Amino acid sequence: MSKVDSVGQFEQLVLTAILTLGDDAYGVTIHSKAEELARPKPVSLGAVYVTLDRLEDKRLVSSWLSDPTPERGGRSKRCYRLEALGERVLRESALTAKRIWDVTTLAWGKEWGKRWGKELG
Amino acid sequence: MSNSGPPKTLETMVAALMPPACREHVLGDLYERYRNNWQYLCEALLILPMLVASRIRRTADPQILLSEAFATYLSFVAAGWQFYGVSFLYDHSGFLRLAVPAIAALGCLLLLDAYFDRGNKGLAAAVTALAITPTLALGAGLLFQLLLGDLIPRFHLPFNVLLAGGASSALLVSGLRSVLQARFRQPMECQSVDPRLMSPEEIRAAALRMYKVTRAVRVALCASIWVPALVWVPAMGRSPNLFYRLGCGISLAAWVYSVKMLQKGLSRGHLKANPSLAMCLEFCRTNLEGRRDILRYAWRRFLGPLLAGTLIVLAADPEIDVVWMRIPGLLVASFFYCAVGWFVRRRVPAFQRQIDAYEQAQDFSEPRL
Numbered sequence: 001m002s003k004v005d006s007v008g009q010f011e012q013l014v015l016t017a018i019l020t021l022g023d024d025a026y027g028v029t030i031h032s033k034a035e036e037l038a039r040p041k042p043v044s045l046g047a048v049y050v051t052l053d054r055l056e057d058k059r060l061v062s063s064w065l066s067d068p069t070p071e072r073g074g075r076s077k078r079c080y081r082l083e084a085l086g087e088r089v090l091r092e093s094a095l096t097a098k099r100i101w102d103v104t105t106l107a108w109g110k111e112w113g114k115r116w117g118k119e120l121g
Numbered sequence: 122m123s124n125s126g127p128p129k130t131l132e133t134m135v136a137a138l139m140p141p142a143c144r145e146h147v148l149g150d151l152y153e154r155y156r157n158n159w160q161y162l163c164e165a166l167l168i169l170p171m172l173v174a175s176r177i178r179r180t181a182d183p184q185i186l187l188s189e190a191f192a193t194y195l196s197f198v199a200a201g202w203q204f205y206g207v208s209f210l211y212d213h214s215g216f217l218r219l220a221v222p223a224i225a226a227l228g229c230l231l232l233l234d235a236y237f238d239r240g241n242k243g244l245a246a247a248v249t250a251l252a253i254t255p256t257l258a259l260g261a262g263l264l265f266q267l268l269l270g271d272l273i274p275r276f277h278l279p280f281n282v283l284l285a286g287g288a289s290s291a292l293l294v295s296g297l298r299s300v301l302q303a304r305f306r307q308p309m310e311c312q313s314v315d316p317r318l319m320s321p322e323e324i325r326a327a328a329l330r331m332y333k334v335t336r337a338v339r340v341a342l343c344a345s346i347w348v349p350a351l352v353w354v355p356a357m358g359r360s361p362n363l364f365y366r367l368g369c370g371i372s373l374a375a376w377v378y379s380v381k382m383l384q385k386g387l388s389r390g391h392l393k394a395n396p397s398l399a400m401c402l403e404f405c406r407t408n409l410e411g412r413r414d415i416l417r418y419a420w421r422r423f424l425g426p427l428l429a430g431t432l433i434v435l436a437a438d439p440e441i442d443v444v445w446m447r448i449p450g451l452l453v454a455s456f457f458y459c460a461v462g463w464f465v466r467r468r469v470p471a472f473q474r475q476i477d478a479y480e481q482a483q484d485f486s487e488p489r490l
Contacts, residue, residue, distance in 0.1 A: 027150040046171030053175045059315055073126045075149030084318060
């Protein structure tokens with residue numbers, strides 16, 4: 001069985017991208033969103049495909065092929081959707097991130113938190 | 122983004138390189154991102170290794186691969202031994218030379234599985250996985266060895282060794298796949314499914330599948346009990362060396378004991394006709410517990426006794442005259458058993474997680490019953 005107790009940072013990014021994109025989540029849009037979330041680090045399209053495969057194996061997301069469209073040269077999209085397990089895992093990850101943020105802001109001061117938040121946009 | 126797509130030739134070329142399982146959507150994505158030919162080609166070539174690696178991860182099972190590696194290598198070693206005697210193995214790096222076609226064939230096998238395996242369950246897919254892929258991979262391995270032998274004479278192997286080793290390893294790999302893919306791969310597919318998220322029909326189907334697989338493996342185990350008897354009993358009679366005979370006897374006893382323990386581990390739980398949901402969940406849980414115990418006590422029940430027998434046989438082999446020549450064989454056997462033990466132990470937590478999930482599903486399903 002694939003390990004689903006914890007997911008890596010990049011997996012969290014891809015899960016977040018799928019959550020944000022809703023029905024329009026497929027390779028190209030997920031890659032753009034993940035790149036936006038991972039800024040300033042670049043994200044390769046291949047890494048997104050590999051991560052999507054892994055998330056699907058872990059049953060965190062499910063996929064299906066859409067109808068072919070002319071703007072894609074008559075080829076289908078593989079659309080992705082968050083599964084219940086994926087939502088749960090993402091929620092746990094978000095809570096952990098929130099706790100880390102709270103503790104670091106407390107330790108380094110609220111000013112740091114505001115400045116850092118502004119720098120990252 | 123430009124509206125025009127890549128040239129047809131370029132697209133066909135890239136499509137030919139892509140694994141068929143992901144060809145459709147990846148080509149569509151690349152088409153959508155197309156800006157110019159150079160960008161398209163670079164992007165496709167950068168993605169390709171990752172896609173292939175991901176396909177290999179999805180289609181390859183480490184345990185099956187390890188068994189195939191051992192079977193392939195052993196076939197070539199046995200062929201070399203059969204045609205040219207034991208000196209062939211120890212002189213002029215025989216063990217190393219024989220590993221080359223085995224490694225090349227395994228690499229090809231991984232790649233072919235990644236390209237051919239689409240997760241279909243039909244007859245054509247079974248024939249591809251069991252017969253076509255091993256034959257093509259072994260053919261490619263032999264071709265590679267022939268080319269390497271021409272380029273570097275040190276790695277040259279006689280053609281009869283290559284042919285006999287290749288043919289027997291193709292047969293062995295097909296046989297292993299037919300047994301192990303049911304035993305390991307099918308349960309792996311079941312395991313990746315969380316029973317807490319499955320519908321009652323899916324749980325019933327999973328239980329029935331698990332039941333059929335267990336029954337098939339038990340039948341195969343019953344049949345396999347005769348295989349070592351055919352090898353070790355004549356070997357015992359061939360040599361007057363008491364130590365060697367003792368090793369053969371221990372190996373035979375260890376094999377029978379291992380098969381009996383495997384049968385015992387797999388006989389947990391029973392599924393009647395038209396089972397209820399509770400019975401299915403109970404069967405899956407107990408069956409997985411049996412499998413977990415097989416893996417957990419692998420050293421004590423299977424690998425330990427088998428290793429002891431194998432080491433005694435290798436240490437007392439009458440065909441090897443020089444004592445230090447026994448060392449590589451002993452090392453290879455020890456390494457192989459340790460590697461199997463390590464892989465086996467790694468699977469225990471996964472089985473435990475699955476058992477826990479089934480336990481939770483049982484608690485959860487009680488109000489539904």
